[in-house]
Amino acid sequence: MAVQEIGEWERISAHSHITGLGLDENGRARKIAAGMVGQEEAREAAGLVVRMIKSGKFAGNAILLAGPPGSGKTALAMAIAKELGADVPFVPIAGSEIYSAEVKKTEFLTQAMRKAIGVKIREMRRVYEGKVEEIEIQWTQHPYNPFQKIPSSCVLKLATKDEKKKLRMDADFAMRVVQQGIETGDVIQIDVDGYRIAKLGVAEGSEREYDVSTSRTVPIPEGPVMKEKEFVYTLTLHDIDMMNSRHGGDIFSLFFGGERKEIDEEVRRKVDEKVRRMVSEGIAELIPGVLFIDESSMLDIETYAFLNRAMEQDLSPIIIFATNRGITRVRGTDLKSPHGMPLDLLDRLLVITTRKYSGDEIREIIRIRAAKERMEVDDEALELLVKIGEERSLRYALQLLAPAWEMAKADRYVVKREHVERAYNLFSDVKRSVEYLQRMEKDMLYD
Numbered sequence: 001m002a003v004q005e006i007g008e009w010e011r012i013s014a015h016s017h018i019t020g021l022g023l024d025e026n027g028r029a030r031k032i033a034a035g036m037v038g039q040e041e042a043r044e045a046a047g048l049v050v051r052m053i054k055s056g057k058f059a060g061n062a063i064l065l066a067g068p069p070g071s072g073k074t075a076l077a078m079a080i081a082k083e084l085g086a087d088v089p090f091v092p093i094a095g096s097e098i099y100s101a102e103v104k105k106t107e108f109l110t111q112a113m114r115k116a117i118g119v120k121i122r123e124m125r126r127v128y129e130g131k132v133e134e135i136e137i138q139w140t141q142h143p144y145n146p147f148q149k150i151p152s153s154c155v156l157k158l159a160t161k162d163e164k165k166k167l168r169m170d171a172d173f174a175m176r177v178v179q180q181g182i183e184t185g186d187v188i189q190i191d192v193d194g195y196r197i198a199k200l201g202v203a204e205g206s207e208r209e210y211d212v213s214t215s216r217t218v219p220i221p222e223g224p225v226m227k228e229k230e231f232v233y234t235l236t237l238h239d240i241d242m243m244n245s246r247h248g249g250d251i252f253s254l255f256f257g258g259e260r261k262e263i264d265e266e267v268r269r270k271v272d273e274k275v276r277r278m279v280s281e282g283i284a285e286l287i288p289g290v291l292f293i294d295e296s297s298m299l300d301i302e303t304y305a306f307l308n309r310a311m312e313q314d315l316s317p318i319i320i321f322a323t324n325r326g327i328t329r330v331r332g333t334d335l336k337s338p339h340g341m342p343l344d345l346l347d348r349l350l351v352i353t354t355r356k357y358s359g360d361e362i363r364e365i366i367r368i369r370a371a372k373e374r375m376e377v378d379d380e381a382l383e384l385l386v387k388i389g390e391e392r393s394l395r396y397a398l399q400l401l402a403p404a405w406e407m408a409k410a411d412r413y414v415v416k417r418e419h420v421e422r423a424y425n426l427f428s429d430v431k432r433s434v435e436y437l438q439r440m441e442k443d444m445l446y447d
């Protein structure tokens with residue numbers, strides 16, 4: 001399910017080497033596995049969380065990943081997502097995103113939470129399936145454009161090995177037939193209730209079977225043209241909300257791509273009701289996923305109160321927070337508290353701490369990243385990067401890989417010490433850039 005949006009790619013790509021938690025059968029961390037290095041206790045704890053989530057024993061709880069910058073908190077969250085599997089929604093957001101101008105904070109969070117709940121739907125649907133033997137499309141004048149004609153209806157003759165049937169279809173379906181370029185010889189499937197036509201391939205034995213431009217040949221279906229078929233698909237609650245609010249959009253949604261920014265509470269109430277009914281009828285299954293809130297210290301008291309309430313409801317995802325703050329002020333209040341979180345929320349958190357990496361671990365992580373990006377790094381360059389990782393930060397050392405590699409391209413495609421040195425001098429880490437500006441400000445005072 002596509003839950004990733006623009007902007008998320010960058011955040012995720014730095015962790016593309018991570019394919020899981022790298023645990024053995026007994027839930028123990030292998031030193032280096034699945035792209036993960038060290039941080040054994042945190043990985044083992046995360047493994048238990050995955051097991052609890054999978055067995056449905058984690059509702060109403062949340063996780064806090066606490067540790068210094070660059071200690072693998074986001075990496076760990078990504079690994080948890082990988083372990084949960086593709087069917088389980090994983091929605092990463094950054095705390096600061098709730099302040100985006102487009103929608104209210106609570107609306108943004110509600111949408112994020114509903115993206116993190118999957119609904120697996122099993123449906124028997126009436127479909128027509130067969131090889132297209134004839135197509136006849138009727139055209140009519142476009143209502144506004146005198147130079148254009150549009151399909152008004154269409155007649156298809158579909159054949160299985162055992163039956164032939166003529167279907168008369170309305171303008172909507174006729175348009176789909178034209179848009180999808182359906183031709184005689186194609187095997188198609190028409191889902192009447194879902195208003196959907198799918199081209200399954202070119203029929204075996206038709207003249208077009210050897211047409212190089214077509215990708216796939218499929219056998220001509222057997223049995224009747226109309227049949228009941230089971231479909232299984234996973235949507236999120238947010239997908240269903242969107243599907244149900246699209247037609248209620250105002251005039252602006254016509255111009256702005258139809259994605260309404262706010263969803264009516266009434267729509268959500270109806271969707272919940274409908275989903276609950278489907279679950280009790282055995283047609284649907286709820287798959288609670290994970291909402292990962294990075295930089296949770298950016299959240300404010302209002303947001304925390306909202307989340308706390310939301311977590312008590314039965315349709316709630318699992319929430320994983322990450323922070324690098326110790327005792328700090330809760331935003332929107334004058335109170336200080338651990339990790340800047342209100343105490344009632346802290347009460348229901350399981351906390352996993354991550355620690356700083358040793359030089360050896362940093363070396364392995366840099367090696368894995370370089371290999372993943374197909375960069376060759378010689379020993380001297382690697383040792384310098386390890387030193388930078390220890391003295392500055394792991395993230396900064398990893399960031400220097402890309403510019404160093406750019407220079408290495410002109411130098412036989414091997415990153416050498418001088419490339420790293422030059423990258424280090426050209427690109428500052430945050431500590432240095434801040435020191436620099438503070439020095440500048442002082443100089444200006446004495447001007």
Ligand SMILES: Nc1ncnc2c1ncn2[C@@H]1O[C@H](COP(=O)(O)OP(=O)(O)O)[C@@H](O)[C@H]1O
Nearest residue numbers: 014015035036037039069070071072073074075
């Ligand atoms: N244990 C680990 N094994 C492999 N790569 C790691 C590990 N910890 C961190 N990384 C990588 O190091 C970089 C910084 O880690 P990150 O998860 O962003 O730290 P944090 O979120 O704690 O600030 C990322 O590219 C991440 O994938």
Ligand SMILES: [Mg+2]
Nearest residue numbers: 073074294322
């Ligand atoms: Mg992070």
